[in-house]
Amino acid sequence: MNKKKIKLLVALIVIIGGIGALVYTSMQSTVTYYMKPSEILAKARDDGAAVYGERVRVGGIVINKTVKGNAATRKWEFMVTDGREDKILPVAMVKTTPNNRILVRYKGIVPDTFKEGVIAISDGVLGKDGVFTAETVMAKCPSKYEASQRNDKEMAKKGAADKKAGRVAPSK
Amino acid sequence: MTTIGYFSLLSAAAISAYAWGMSVYGKLVNRKAIIASAERAAVAVGGLLFLSSASLMYAFLTHDFSLEYVANYSDRTLDTIYLISGFWAGNQGSLLMWAVFLSVFTAIVIIQNQHKNRDLMPWVTAILSAFIFFFTTLIITMANPFQKLAFVPADGRGLNPMLHNPGMYLHPPTTYLGYVGFGIPFAFAMAALITGRLSDVWIRSTRRWTLLAWFFLTAGNIVGAWWAYYTLGWGGYWGWDPVENASFMPWLIGTAYLHSVMIQEKKGMLKIWNVSLVVLTFSMTIMGTLITRSGIINSVHTFSNSGLGPYLLFLFLATLAFGFGLLIYRLPLLKTENELDSIISRESTFLFNNLILLGIAFMTLWGTIFPFISEAVRGVKVTVGAPFYDQVAAPLGIALLFLLGLCPLIAWRRASLDNLQRNFLYPLLVSFAGGAVLVAMGIKRPVGALLTAVLIIFVFMTIIIEFYRGTAARRRMTGEGYLTAFTNLIWKNKRRYGGYIIHIGVAMIFLAFVGGPFKQQVEETLTPGQSMNVGNYRIVFERMYQYPQPKQITIAAEMTLYNRYSGKRVGTVTPRKEFFEDNGNGEGNQPWTRVAVRSSTKEDVYFIFSPDDTGKQVAGFKVIINPLMRWMWIAGFVMTFGTIIVIWPDEGEKKRLALIYAREVPSEA
Numbered sequence: 001m002n003k004k005k006i007k008l009l010v011a012l013i014v015i016i017g018g019i020g021a022l023v024y025t026s027m028q029s030t031v032t033y034y035m036k037p038s039e040i041l042a043k044a045r046d047d048g049a050a051v052y053g054e055r056v057r058v059g060g061i062v063i064n065k066t067v068k069g070n071a072a073t074r075k076w077e078f079m080v081t082d083g084r085e086d087k088i089l090p091v092a093m094v095k096t097t098p099n100n101r102i103l104v105r106y107k108g109i110v111p112d113t114f115k116e117g118v119i120a121i122s123d124g125v126l127g128k129d130g131v132f133t134a135e136t137v138m139a140k141c142p143s144k145y146e147a148s149q150r151n152d153k154e155m156a157k158k159g160a161a162d163k164k165a166g167r168v169a170p171s172k
Numbered sequence: 173m174t175t176i177g178y179f180s181l182l183s184a185a186a187i188s189a190y191a192w193g194m195s196v197y198g199k200l201v202n203r204k205a206i207i208a209s210a211e212r213a214a215v216a217v218g219g220l221l222f223l224s225s226a227s228l229m230y231a232f233l234t235h236d237f238s239l240e241y242v243a244n245y246s247d248r249t250l251d252t253i254y255l256i257s258g259f260w261a262g263n264q265g266s267l268l269m270w271a272v273f274l275s276v277f278t279a280i281v282i283i284q285n286q287h288k289n290r291d292l293m294p295w296v297t298a299i300l301s302a303f304i305f306f307f308t309t310l311i312i313t314m315a316n317p318f319q320k321l322a323f324v325p326a327d328g329r330g331l332n333p334m335l336h337n338p339g340m341y342l343h344p345p346t347t348y349l350g351y352v353g354f355g356i357p358f359a360f361a362m363a364a365l366i367t368g369r370l371s372d373v374w375i376r377s378t379r380r381w382t383l384l385a386w387f388f389l390t391a392g393n394i395v396g397a398w399w400a401y402y403t404l405g406w407g408g409y410w411g412w413d414p415v416e417n418a419s420f421m422p423w424l425i426g427t428a429y430l431h432s433v434m435i436q437e438k439k440g441m442l443k444i445w446n447v448s449l450v451v452l453t454f455s456m457t458i459m460g461t462l463i464t465r466s467g468i469i470n471s472v473h474t475f476s477n478s479g480l481g482p483y484l485l486f487l488f489l490a491t492l493a494f495g496f497g498l499l500i501y502r503l504p505l506l507k508t509e510n511e512l513d514s515i516i517s518r519e520s521t522f523l524f525n526n527l528i529l530l531g532i533a534f535m536t537l538w539g540t541i542f543p544f545i546s547e548a549v550r551g552v553k554v555t556v557g558a559p560f561y562d563q564v565a566a567p568l569g570i571a572l573l574f575l576l577g578l579c580p581l582i583a584w585r586r587a588s589l590d591n592l593q594r595n596f597l598y599p600l601l602v603s604f605a606g607g608a609v610l611v612a613m614g615i616k617r618p619v620g621a622l623l624t625a626v627l628i629i630f631v632f633m634t635i636i637i638e639f640y641r642g643t644a645a646r647r648r649m650t651g652e653g654y655l656t657a658f659t660n661l662i663w664k665n666k667r668r669y670g671g672y673i674i675h676i677g678v679a680m681i682f683l684a685f686v687g688g689p690f691k692q693q694v695e696e697t698l699t700p701g702q703s704m705n706v707g708n709y710r711i712v713f714e715r716m717y718q719y720p721q722p723k724q725i726t727i728a729a730e731m732t733l734y735n736r737y738s739g740k741r742v743g744t745v746t747p748r749k750e751f752f753e754d755n756g757n758g759e760g761n762q763p764w765t766r767v768a769v770r771s772s773t774k775e776d777v778y779f780i781f782s783p784d785d786t787g788k789q790v791a792g793f794k795v796i797i798n799p800l801m802r803w804m805w806i807a808g809f810v811m812t813f814g815t816i817i818v819i820w821p822d823e824g825e826k827k828r829l830a831l832i833y834a835r836e837v838p839s840e841a
Contacts, residue, residue, distance in 0.1 A: 007515050015524065019531040022564050023538055030559040033552070034543070057555045072784035073697050074792040108695060109782045109794050111406075112763050123557075 038100035090117040114139035177227030178318040184220040185308035195298035218279030247330035264317035295363035339399025347392030351457035353385025358454035394808035418460035424533040440509025451495030514586035577630040599633035673814030680807035687800030747781035776801040
């Protein structure tokens with residue numbers, strides 16, 4: 001191999017290697033756990049040092065009747081529990097156990113989609129007292145597929161009501 | 173009417189299969205009549221899908237709620253423009269949009285090439301028709317927008333309030349035009365590989381298509397960011413969300429492709445690389461479609477878990493396999509005509525530019541799929557957020573910016589020390605002087621931002637020097653006045669100087685990035701009469717009031733901004749929060765925050781309003797100062813303007829190409 005080719009090869013290795021190293025080290029230092037309430041509680045029991053005080057992401061359904069807060073004062077408290085991402089149903093407190101629910105405290109403005117029954121994704125820190133202090137909160141609507149299933153039922157009900165009231169136009 | 177829509181969709185599927193099959197057959201038995209028939213069929217498919225789309229559009233405009241899709245995404249109160257946008261609001265319609273755009277582009281390509289590229293065209297028609305067949309069949313079997321409801325509701329469910337925004341009618345069609353546009357150079361590249369005709373004809377024939385696709389994808393991405401900024405109301409414009417990343421990766425790879433084909437045109441190098449890039453670009457647009465609608469990767473705005481995932485994954489893998497398979501098959505024919513002369517040359521800056529762009533695309537891909545891999549392989553669920561992407565993108569972006577400055581002035585083949593000194597000494601000195609000024613002003617950290625600012629000056633300098641030298645040379649030759657010489661310089665060298673204009677736009681995007689680390693934000697709870705301090709401003713909460721509108725109640729806050737130090741009144745803003753009536757879809761009374769932004773080229777002051785919901789006169793406010801944010805949107809205009817210049821037809825180029833075509837393409841048997 002002549003000198004020029006060697007120089008080019010070295011340059012390529014340096015650049016590609018550099019990018020690879022950059023990706024690897026950045027991933028190591030920025031990746032965060034994304035857990036359900038039950039998972040983070042279990043992990044806290046097994047390996048407390050890894051969890052308490054470490055920044056993690058917790059995703060769970062906001063339990064009915066647990067939202068306390070005020071949009072003006074921006075102080076919020078709510079409880080989340082495990083949920084399947086594809087099947088969201090409003091959850092009552094009685095259907096949860098101390099092992100799969102946690103209390104989240106958040107100071108800030110909540111997203112418009114936030115309310116009981118939605119998936120709340122909070123980034124923050126779990127304290128030794130079991131309370132999760134969130135720095136950010138995102139709220140996700142139930143998956144549209146699930147929503148559209150529910151909506152089809154709603155539409156069917158509405159259609160039946162419309163038909164009864166004589167509001168329906170003839171199908172084309 | 174909708175029966176027309178559905179049946180034209182069915183016909184399009186069948187006829188595209190015909191176009192696909194007959195193109196291949198006609199080429200194999202070398203019968204012009206069959207090939208011509210296939211081409212006519214492909215053009216007809218464009219017409220049929222256009223008809224089908226027009227029929228769906230008509231259904232929206234006439235409130236035809238017998239169609240489930242129309243009922244789900246519109247209602248009687250919608251403005252016309254949002255009725256139109258309902259078309260692409262959901263899975264079914266947006267897939268139809270993909271198909272109609274692709275088929276119309278195909279029809280245009282066929283008509284454009286009636287007397288050109290006769291050796292390539294049957295394969296181009298076949299490949300594009302195959303994709304159209306796939307999409308139309310998918311739509312018919314799994315995502316039919318013409319699905320009827322068992323009864324006709326009196327009113328539809330309406331369009332999600334989040335989508336009542338210009339972004340809704342600008343962003344999706346523009347982005348889709350970008351995605352679909354890259355299918356054309358892809359098909360030509362494949363045709364070139366199949367026929368073994370691997371001279372640059374396929375690249376030259378598709379240059380404007382590539383630029384057009386890039387134009388739309390660039391505009392689509394920037395409009396998307398603008399939409400996120402003004403509508404989603406979290407104060408940012410890019411969240412590294414999988415769906416955003418899905419749109420960013422093809423753009424990066426497409427940009428790399430756009431540059432490296434220039435090297436192939438000039439020096440006959442990088443042939444294998446270029447084919448690989450166009451295959452990757454188009455495959456990534458399919459992956460984008462996959463990510464958005466399959467639910468494989470979770471995002472705050474994926475469409476749905478619609479069951480389309482496996483089929484789109486198949487299409488993605490098939491495209492990659494087909495593209496790279498053909499490439500490997502033709503490897504012996506893709507010999508480079510020239511070698512790289514020196515690592516310090518214009519060719520090498522293009523090569524390094526490609527590496528960095530692909531590096532950014534790779535890291536974006538890695539970050540997007542890593543959670544998926546982590547869960548599948550280790551069972552550990554993780555999330556990869558902005559910190560990862562920012563940390564990797566920053567140094568790569570800086571390297572790219574440096575190349576941007578080098579590229580206009582560095583010599584071809586081998587840049588001598590003399591060449592480097594003559595061209596770059598002055599710009600570098602000015603840039604460092606600028607840097608010193610910034611440091612003296614106290615802007616030292618983060619170092620990345622300072623370095624970026626210095627390099628932005630560098631880029632502006634080298635481009636200005638290029639314009640100056642060109643204008644001066646023209647004046648010497650023609651005696652024209654400065655302005656005439658300048659305009660003619662650009663007009664007679666559209667590719668080069670249009671390209672420089674685009675680069676100025678890119679430098680402006682980096683300028684917007686520079687503002688990022690200097691963002692400030694303050695949150696407070698106020699009653700009317702109280703004020704808060706953010707940055708250089710004192711902001712007074714004057715009053716809070718509400719007013720009704722059709723189907724909603726709006727609560728608004730009037731805020732006055734004053735310069736905190738001089739007391740001078742700067743302006744007023746009115747952030748709002750809208751509360752919608754329960755529209756019977758089980759979503760209840762969902763509120764919608766409407767931010768207010770006071771924008772100047774120096775900074776944006778961004779207001780998020782969170783009123784008390786029990787009727788008390790008190791509210792929470794979040795005020796964010798985003799320095800230099802406006803440069804992002806200015807950059808959008810500059811880049812699109814530059815691209816229009818580059819694409820614009822050029823008489824001189826036409827003449828040169830006619831000669832090349834006459835020489836290279838053999839006459840038809």
